[in-house]
Amino acid sequence: MGKEMIAMLLAGGQGSRLYALTQKLAKPAVPFGGKYRIIDFPLSNCVNSGIDTVGILTQYQPLVLNEYIGNGQPWDLDRLNGGVHVLPPYQQASGSDWYKGTANAIYQNIAFIERYDPEYVIILSGDQICKQDYRDFLRFHKEKNAEFSVAVMEVPWEEASRFGLMVSDENDRITEFQEKPKNPKSNLASMGIYIFNWDILKKYLTEDEADPNSSNDFGNNIIPNLLRDGRRMYSYHFSGYWKDVGTISSLWEANMEVLDPENSGINLFDEDWKIFSRNSGMTGHKISKGAVVEDSMITDGCRVDGTVKHSVLFAGVKVEKGAVIEDAVVMGGSVIKAGAVVRHCIVAENVTIGAGAVVGAMPEGDSTGVATLGPGVTVGDGAHIGPNAMVSNDVEGGAEVC
Amino acid sequence: MLNSKTSALGIIFPNSYDATVPELANVRLMASIPFASRYRLIDFILSGMSNSGIDNISLLVNKNYHSLMDHLGSGREWDLVRKNGGLTLFPPNAEKTSLHYTGRISALESMVGFLRHQKEEYVVIADTNCAVNFDFKDLVETHAASGADITIAYNESEIPDGYLNLSGEGGFYYSYGLDNGRITKIYVNPTEEGTHNLSMNIFVIKRELLIEMVDVAFVRGLRYFERDVLLNSLDKLNVRGYKFDGYVARITSLQSFFNENMKLLDDANLNALFDAAPVYTKIRDDNPTRYIAGAKVENIMAADGCVIEGEVENSILFRGVKIEKGAKVKNCILMQDTVIKAGANIEYLITDKNVVVSDDKTMKGTDSYPIYITKNTTV
Numbered sequence: 001m002g003k004e005m006i007a008m009l010l011a012g013g014q015g016s017r018l019y020a021l022t023q024k025l026a027k028p029a030v031p032f033g034g035k036y037r038i039i040d041f042p043l044s045n046c047v048n049s050g051i052d053t054v055g056i057l058t059q060y061q062p063l064v065l066n067e068y069i070g071n072g073q074p075w076d077l078d079r080l081n082g083g084v085h086v087l088p089p090y091q092q093a094s095g096s097d098w099y100k101g102t103a104n105a106i107y108q109n110i111a112f113i114e115r116y117d118p119e120y121v122i123i124l125s126g127d128q129i130c131k132q133d134y135r136d137f138l139r140f141h142k143e144k145n146a147e148f149s150v151a152v153m154e155v156p157w158e159e160a161s162r163f164g165l166m167v168s169d170e171n172d173r174i175t176e177f178q179e180k181p182k183n184p185k186s187n188l189a190s191m192g193i194y195i196f197n198w199d200i201l202k203k204y205l206t207e208d209e210a211d212p213n214s215s216n217d218f219g220n221n222i223i224p225n226l227l228r229d230g231r232r233m234y235s236y237h238f239s240g241y242w243k244d245v246g247t248i249s250s251l252w253e254a255n256m257e258v259l260d261p262e263n264s265g266i267n268l269f270d271e272d273w274k275i276f277s278r279n280s281g282m283t284g285h286k287i288s289k290g291a292v293v294e295d296s297m298i299t300d301g302c303r304v305d306g307t308v309k310h311s312v313l314f315a316g317v318k319v320e321k322g323a324v325i326e327d328a329v330v331m332g333g334s335v336i337k338a339g340a341v342v343r344h345c346i347v348a349e350n351v352t353i354g355a356g357a358v359v360g361a362m363p364e365g366d367s368t369g370v371a372t373l374g375p376g377v378t379v380g381d382g383a384h385i386g387p388n389a390m391v392s393n394d395v396e397g398g399a400e401v402c
Numbered sequence: 403m404l405n406s407k408t409s410a411l412g413i414i415f416p417n418s419y420d421a422t423v424p425e426l427a428n429v430r431l432m433a434s435i436p437f438a439s440r441y442r443l444i445d446f447i448l449s450g451m452s453n454s455g456i457d458n459i460s461l462l463v464n465k466n467y468h469s470l471m472d473h474l475g476s477g478r479e480w481d482l483v484r485k486n487g488g489l490t491l492f493p494p495n496a497e498k499t500s501l502h503y504t505g506r507i508s509a510l511e512s513m514v515g516f517l518r519h520q521k522e523e524y525v526v527i528a529d530t531n532c533a534v535n536f537d538f539k540d541l542v543e544t545h546a547a548s549g550a551d552i553t554i555a556y557n558e559s560e561i562p563d564g565y566l567n568l569s570g571e572g573g574f575y576y577s578y579g580l581d582n583g584r585i586t587k588i589y590v591n592p593t594e595e596g597t598h599n600l601s602m603n604i605f606v607i608k609r610e611l612l613i614e615m616v617d618v619a620f621v622r623g624l625r626y627f628e629r630d631v632l633l634n635s636l637d638k639l640n641v642r643g644y645k646f647d648g649y650v651a652r653i654t655s656l657q658s659f660f661n662e663n664m665k666l667l668d669d670a671n672l673n674a675l676f677d678a679a680p681v682y683t684k685i686r687d688d689n690p691t692r693y694i695a696g697a698k699v700e701n702i703m704a705a706d707g708c709v710i711e712g713e714v715e716n717s718i719l720f721r722g723v724k725i726e727k728g729a730k731v732k733n734c735i736l737m738q739d740t741v742i743k744a745g746a747n748i749e750y751l752i753t754d755k756n757v758v759v760s761d762d763k764t765m766k767g768t769d770s771y772p773i774y775i776t777k778n779t780t781v
Contacts, residue, residue: 274687
């Protein structure tokens, strides 16, 4: 029996704007919110929405991501029929190709989709933090008798020109698509989440592949072609929390918003919509005598002897006595030694910050930079890392990095 | 690692010493008593066996084992989902024997048929009232190298108060007199003050020998393996002691449950119990613990999923505990999903799962008499 809808999750992006964080890591594998990775959000949304078949399109630095996904068990996606499948580019009799674009990545996996004979395919993006019930989206798609639907968010008009915009009529039917226009005619930004009728998607992917001039991209090619042919295209208004965490500052911001679920709208404490993840398996965290913890999220395995304010600590972080962490995101396994001061920054996994070192600074005037330390970096004792620094290599004791 | 598998199967007695903690074992059994903020006691033995390459483990459950079944599921978290072996539950077979096992002999007898068909050379047997990070591989290797018939693990310890109060059915504990590693004396329920070679009730024995001993003992109507069988076999069998020098948290009463949890607030103890090898437990997919502005915490251990807005000191919080604004919690052990409402003030309390302490309520036990509140109670 065919599946009603399966999901294809685009997870091949390099995430070059996250610099040091994605040197060895695909963007969807970037840790988020204390115990998650970005990809946990779309995967959990799928499972919570009753989608049990997910293809993950990977290409860039897939090692960590592959290992993390494994057999899909943490998301309840280890299924006899369906489940999660990692789909890297592969060699075919006619030759081999990297995924040339988002559309080509799906095109190369038409055979995968056909195994499940779905009516609908939802295309998801692996670089967004969003809790969304895809069932509501599909209901909309069916009610409109659409061939293609795109989830859209209202954005402030002054920011609209940064997005791909859907112009639609009073019935939500899309009449025009503007990619980052100078003069926006709409403030409905595409979230990069699409539902296609499978027959339509297959037809347009095949046509697109045959076009040598195409960049094989959904936004640049597939959607304009659907519009050209007058297909039934609708925009589905989503009003929950949604954030593209493709930049250091937006990633930092989204982590800070997790600390304030009442106002930010991103609530990880939702029993009815759990976000699943692969577990660290560490003991409970400990906060010792004399430590200070305020307005923060702390995960299993942490040992806090210092001060932590308005920060997110991932599994197994150690904060030694006298160290101060403020407005910071500190990822798993990092050690902050005695007296170090870590502010307004992102510290990646397994970083060691030496005693008395200073990393980042609270914003002052025009300087709002989020200092970033890449995975595994060691910062020597007493070193200074400026608020705009992006550190991928070890820093010697006493050194200064701006 | 090609040779990481140990040629031993595991047998666990999850109900042993239930009677020592009647409060906690009322709705569950010893094996599923919560410990150290996110574990159940059985996690330690199961993880130890799993880490030692033992992946064929039988649980001789006697009663109250629903919570244990819920906790273990398929055994996946301990890497015990196996085509051959994995976890097997042996509840009492009401048709064949009585309604409950009456001792280790009748329990083991009920699975002798199973034992005959296994391939492992050795059997390791354990209770669950000790939280230990135990290397079963080393035990089996030491046993095999020594040429002993049976090897039993013990640690040097005083007799815990909880054991001294033991009485009635199966209320036995043992210590050993040793001569050059060989056990020459078994003391049943010793009471002398001072350090004993106190049994941890962790045994290793050849599978064939165990079957033989159980068959003979069952026919003779013997009940207790140590008291009725081992004690009288010391001259015939080579029974050796295996001294365990690692950290042992032995739960022998509600008071010791409280003390052993609290001891883990000392990093040295926590590291001693957990550093050697990972301890696995059921995954609940809780969010990280959230400390809301205004929270004040000092010297606590907390699992994921807590939301803390009040003041907490010297306490152990299990998964999903909520402490509301203005609440004060001191020297408490709060099990899963306990809610301490706004303005409540509690000290020396042990709350079982899903307990709610209402607004502005004050409740205080003492360090030698913590108050225990049963599962699902609203105070």
